[in-house]
Amino acid sequence: MRNLGLVLFLTIGMGKADEGAGIALPLPLPQMAPQVEEEPSAAPRVSEVTTEKTAEERVEHEPKKGPDAYDKLTLRDGSVFEKCRVIRADPDALLVEHSRGMARLSLFELPASVQEEWGFDPFKATEYFKAETARQRELRWRMFWERQQYESEQAQQEDEQRLMATAAREWVPVEATVLKRLEGGSMVASCKRVTFKKTKTKSTLGFEIDGPPKRVLVPFGDGPIVLRIAVSADSGEKSGSVWKGYVHPISEGQISYRSRGQSFTAPAHAATPAEP
Incomplete structure (x- = not known):
């Protein structure tokens, strides 16, 4: 019984001690609270680091401007x-x-x-290089053909100027009445050769002297002829208008044409206008 009483005393005593210690038991609990709260408090720090890395990656992909x-x-x-x-x-x-x-x-x-x-970026650079090369190639071809066209036009103008100078010296000066316009700038015309006849006049002292030449028109050919304009200048004369220029004295052959429902044949001559 004595032993049983000792056991009961010890048990009750420890219980009282526990009740007294119960006041101090909450003290360790606040020490555990930070351990539980560390995980949620650590999460924002990880999130902030992640956000900073994303910004760095975003900057790396933006176009850069290198040193000047x-x-x-x-x-x-x-x-x-x-x-x-x-x-x-x-x-x-x-x-x-x-x-x-x-x-x-x-x-x-x-x-x-x-x-x-x-x-x-090698891929973007390659695409840009291809596009720029194609553009430069097209530009060079366009400039080449424009240069060729310009040189061709210049050469044609020089040839025409030489031809007109030759015509003024060697071909026959004529005045023509346009009868019909044909395709290709040719025209059917009734031509008259321009000649100059000497004249006489008296001086103030009463002596006979040479006067100014008189302009005389003489028929050129037996009838209408076809004038093939040998230069690119288009005089634009209509039927009934007067054309002035130079006609090659030698015919290039016969040309057939229709007028008022009938067929006609006339000799063709190269011709140039008196003025371009």
Whole structure:
């Protein structure tokens, strides 16, 4: 019984001790609270780091503008350009002014560090290069054909001027009444040759002297002729109008044409207008 009473005393005593200690038990609990709250408090810090990395990645993908100048640029083949100032940057190359002049340096041939400074994208650069090459090729062809056309027109004008000068010296001056316009600038005309007849007059002293030449028109040919205008100038004369120029004295052959429902044949002569 004595032992049983001791056990009961110890049990009750420990219970009282626990009741007394119960007042102090909440003390360790606040120490555990931060451990539970660390996880939610740590989450925002991880989120902030993630956001900063996303911003960095976003900046890396934005187009970059490299330095305005370089002390020296070296290509893969060993070519060196000193004191370079960047004038223009294309997706595939840099246009620079250097110590010896100007040059367009391909980004494909520049060091990787320079490529990175300018945000070099080989795929975009290749597409740009292809498009620019096609544009330049088209421009060169257009300029070539325009130059060819210009030279051809200049040569034609020079030939026509020489022909008109020859016609004025050697061909027959005529005045023609246009009867009908034909295709290709030719026309059927009734031509008269322009001649000059000497005249006489008296001077103030009563002596007979040579006077001013008299202009006389003489029929050219036995009837209407076809005038083939040998120059590109289009006189634009209509039927019934007067055409003045020079006609080659030798016929080029016979030409058939229709007028008022009937067929006619007339000799064809090369001709040039008196004025271009």
